[in-house]
Amino acid sequence: MNPLPARTRLSTETRQAEIVDAVLDLSDTVGPGAITTVDIARNLGLTQGAVFKHFPTKDAIWLAVMGWVESHLLSALDAVATAAPTPLEGLQAVFMKHARFVAKHPGVPRLIFNELQKPKDTPVKRRARSMQESYRKLLMRLLAEAEKRGEVAAGLDREGAATLFIGALQGLMFQAMLASSTAKLEAEAKRVFSLYLNALREPS
Amino acid sequence: MNPLPARTRLSTETRQAEIVDAVLDLSDTVGPGAITTVDIARNLGLTQGAVFKHFPTKDAIWLAVMGWVESHLLSALDAVATAAPTPLEGLQAVFMKHARFVAKHPGVPRLIFNELQKPKDTPVKRRARSMQESYRKLLMRLLAEAEKRGEVAAGLDREGAATLFIGALQGLMFQAMLASSTAKLEAEAKRVFSLYLNALREPS
DNA sequence: CCAGTTAGTAAGTGTTCAATTACTTACCAG
């Protein structure tokens, strides 16, 4: 009748990271909409109640996961963008890095799709939107620099070009989720980016 | 204690159509993941149990809704494609029709996002995939014809171009759902399509 | 070393939901 001794005892900080990690995994295997706190607990070897020692609500977990995505994805994209010798190569590096990130973490697009399916403007959605805004800024910087250097058409619709850039990647995610596989994502991304580059050239 | 007389008594065929309609509405207002059979019944002025006189399971309802989308969207796109005087104008008409369809039925992308969030290859997903395959065929036809007429680059990567075409639209949906509004969808679609057209031209 | 804090367990609680059941009544073919 007495509770068994706690298996392991870790700091909230560590457990939170473990929980985020578990959710990322489960997002791919179970699907975000079907993840329960029992699933998460079992994944960590804990009881269900223990999860609530580290997050007040389930929603708080989703928000933390979104935070993980924001920091990891954006910093990776920033890194490859600034490492590239030219703006156009920067765009390509960002495009491919993003594609590879999604292929490596298929739980992430699933997670976001699950959020977008809700009509309300949830905190998680707001966070995703702010992430996309930072992303746009990065793209606009690269596009402006490319235009200055004459690598793309003068007078290019840069806002539209940024929308198409992100949109093309989101479309590739969509198609990967539809195929229930990210196997072909990277190859498709390569072809699509070639076409994208063509769209930035001087109109004839 | 005795049941009230049934308010109205309609054929299963009619009720199924009503249910599909209600789900499309609720998909936008409540969100597909949160729709319950109680919601659906209330929307029709029926009791919850009545819903199961017309569909064996809730999943069967989703499948029927997906069927509605497939037939309505594809036939509309086919129509504008064949009505267009040139293949390129056909592409434009399809692009804009698709954007307008989504803006008019915001429940549809939400519905699909909800499905894509699941890792399993559900019947609904399979149906969506077959729809996308028909869509691709339509695009490939237009692109091949455009190439024959010299309206696009000879040797264009048509498969990639089809992927980018659909992907750009899916990206626009994504961004509309992220904004929780389809208000700007059509305007964005216009800008994005201009750039898309540029991508099809002869590389310099 | 020991008192306070915190991470854990075990066992609820209240609710929500899809599907079922038993019964009723409208409609329609013969």
Add this chain to the structure above:
DNA sequence: CTGGTAAGTAATTGAACACTTACTAACTGG
């Protein structure tokens, strides 16, 4: 007009789930 079918109601069932509570035990600073 009548008997069979099918669309409806009302009530129930059983499972799942987020979150809570009461208690236990491990770690940590003074």
